[in-house]
Amino acid sequence: MRAAGVKRAVLTLGALGILLYIGALLSGGYQQTLVADQELDVPRVMKRFHDLEATVNNLQDLKGDLDIYVKSLEEQNPGLRIARVRHDEQQGLAYARASGWRAATADVVAILDAHIEVHEMWAEPLLTQIKADRTVVVSPVFDRVNFDDLKVIQYQPAAHAFDWALWCMYEGFSPEYTKLGDGSLPGKSPSVMGILVAERKFLGEIGLLDEGMKVYGGENVELGIRVWTCGGSIEVVPCSKIAHIERNHKPYMPDLSPAMKRNALRVAEVWMDEYKHNINLAWNLPFENHGIDIGDVSERKKLRERLNCKPFKWYLENIYPKLDPWDNLLAYGGMKNLDANMCIDQGPVPGHTPIAYNCYYYGPQFTYYRENGELYIGGIKSHKYNDNRCLTDVGKKETKPGLYNCKEAMQKGMGIYWDFTQEQKMQVRRLEDGIGSSLRTLAGVAGGSDLSGDQGISLGATGGAGVVVMVMWSKIGPSPADQRMRMELDRLVSSCGAPLGQHHQDAGPQ
Ligand SMILES: [Mn+2]
DSSP: OHHHHHHHHHHHHSOEEEEEEEOOOTTTOOOEEEEEEESSOHHHHHHHHHHHHHHOOSGGGGTHHHHHHHHHHHHHSTTOEEEEEEOSSOOOHHHHHHHHHHHOOSSEEEEEESSEEEOTTOHHHHHHHHHHOTTEEEEEEEEEEETTTOOEEOOOOOEEEEOTTOOEEEEOOOHHHHHHOOTTSOEEOSBOOSOEEEEHHHHHHTTOOOTTOOSSSSHHHHHHHHHHHTTOEEEEEEEEEEEEEEOSSOTTOSOOHHHHHHHHHHHHHHHOGGGTHHHHHHHTOOSSOOOOOOOOOHHHHHHHHHTTOOOHHHIIIIIOTTBOOOTTEEEEEOEEETTTTEEEEOOSSSOSOOEEEOOOOSGGGOEEEETTSOEEESOOOSBTTSOOEEEEBOOSSOOSOEEEEHHHHHHTTOBOOEEOOTTSOEEEOOOTTSTTSSOEEEEEETTTTOOSSOBOEEEEETTSTTBOOEEEOOSSOOBTTBTTOOOOHHHHHTTOOSOOOSGGGSOOOO
């Protein structure tokens, strides 16, 4: 039955090309892409490929043994033709997938991981969408297969999203979609997780994948942004299901972050316009001179120009409004008390008490200052639906500042808006209900001479004892392209130069 179903769909649209990407191997090996142009039993073939990957454990098995296996598949399935594309060295996921696309001849290509299996009738709902609109790129819904016991856990349909570091995640579909009340309808998605099905020629017209990316990561987000801004769309199709093994590690590299950073910086440079530095922020990289070679992006920039793609701002506003644009961020870095030579730190987690600590400028000391006066310690969230941890003035009687989710702090009437100018004392703004009825200053490090342990931070009335100078630093230099950042790293170690600016005058809790 399912063979007939697939064939019917295939007859409508021509042969269904299946690209299978077999991951690069442990020892920095090469990658292979199998391309099957066939009109037979897609699920069965997929399963065979999956079995193949499961049994292939070293490079040798992917040489002669693979040839024999491919041949036996063709013999068992007359009409099936499998082309294998072999690379002599590791080329990265985007390149490997693109080379499979180049070898394909069918009207539609499916780019899949090797460690998946498809459910019955997975192809038809995808092909239906593509037949109606050749510019739509579709993804099935992935069930999760445990890597250890191979149990299948059903996943609900969801949009494929990402954060500013370009890690992917699931998100609910839009409210408009939910209102329709029909969970079988395809839902719009800002990106794809990686697996995708598209009209072959359309995928080529819009630039396939960024083959300048290395190893792993980011190529799916690049595709998502590109498809949307250059005239296409992306849908997750609930009626199409596959099962995907979530591996406990990726075999091609023990630490993916160097490749992720590089690839993300390429996406930023080509597609993100005035928002590109958010990638640096998310990865804590200097805006300039970050020392990461991103390769040549000139061809990708030309592609964007040639396709006359919309600005990234349009994408943020219309396609991915849940992503916080971080456009009202004035500064980030660490915040140092010059007198005590210590930095503000989020303190123990779980917990709500920031501390003064020796400056080391890693995650727990990352500080973000927003135009509205909010000041986050210990990180900033990529999505509007996630709350940040605000430095708060808990109340008049409490002399220690707190660290609470901003919305929660607001509801409880705590002071979360701070006036800060470089080299000045930092004050929480007066609130109506009497908290901070006189402006209170973040001040004082208890036992300031002892720098060995956790130190208290306190709040005092303006002009009172313990007024300190706070310094915010940033790893980035001032960039004409981005006036948000006005501080320099060298001021951290030298004499803390120019003031941050007068930004606080027109800011406030509107
Ligand atoms: Mn995978």
